Amino acid sequence: MWRATILTLFPEMFPGSLGLSLAGDALKRGVWQLEAIDIRTHGLGKHRSVDDTPAGGGAGMVMRADVLAASLDAALASDDPRPRLLMSPRGKPLTQARVRDLAAGPGAAIICGRFEGVDERLIAARQLEEISVGDYVLSGGEPAALVLLDAAVRLLPGVMGKEESGAEESFENGLLEYPHYTKPRVFEGREIPEILLSGAHGKIAAWREAEARALTEARRPDLLKSPSLRAKRSNPDS
Known part of the structure; x- marks a missing residue:
């Protein structure tokens, strides 16, 4: 325990x-x-x-x-x-x-x-x-x-509902987390990005990666200079 x-x-x-x-x-x-x-x-x-x-x-x-x-x-x-x-x-x-x-x-x-x-x-x-x-x-x-x-x-086994819940969060991959959306589809004239409703999982993953990098660049550019993130960029399959 x-x-x-x-x-x-x-x-x-x-x-x-x-x-x-x-x-x-x-x-x-x-x-x-x-x-x-x-x-x-x-x-x-x-x-x-x-x-x-x-x-x-x-x-x-x-x-x-x-x-x-x-x-x-x-x-x-x-x-x-x-x-x-x-x-x-x-x-x-x-x-x-x-x-x-x-x-x-x-x-x-x-x-x-x-x-x-x-x-x-x-x-x-x-x-x-x-x-x-x-x-x-x-x-x-x-x-x-x-x-x-x-x-x-929250990272202990059996605490969070899904083990993957802790894997795609801010700082886990050296970046801030990408934006999230849910229902309703339109809120005060603002729509959910169409790509997230496409069902194209590869394109959705690419969009989330791009958004995470853009947010990190804007809010925490220091994270982009970390050795671990530089290593991931040079070896994207790792």
Whole structure:
């Protein structure tokens, strides 16, 4: 079973949206498992303190290495094979390729930071992989963890209705996804492109490929420069 362990100061934020729709149904059916652990259980003193002032001065507070280490070590066995992730705006950007890797593995242990950040020594000592969900700053790692888990869980076998549903989406082939249409045939004077009603599957596939490339060029030209997409263009049969 795919297992997610979340270390957070706000365990009540989970499962949140993950308890609904496809992910929630899969959670109830035991396709995956979610455990939210309160870091403050290992806090210090009467008030269960988890943070302190930054060394060298500055604004805000920093989450203590000793508290986080105690929480992480209590939650995970030493031989737990799951990657240890820290949601952080300075981390490597989360990509669909990384999501697929995570979905194909045993799960993930995710630390949700707060305040100004996490003591660097904890990151090094517990070999945490820092991951970012975008070039912006959130109030904490919990919303980012929900995003990562939603992306991974939907790829688990038995979660989506059709396995091919996850294959023709934005970023799966290095491009943004092509436009979609459904009934009615005419909406406020706008018609479904005739090619999509032709039944010519080869021509439809070519149209979708062209539309995906045009959208990517207009909105995310950086994706067209990726090594994986260049390799596909040079070897279209791969």
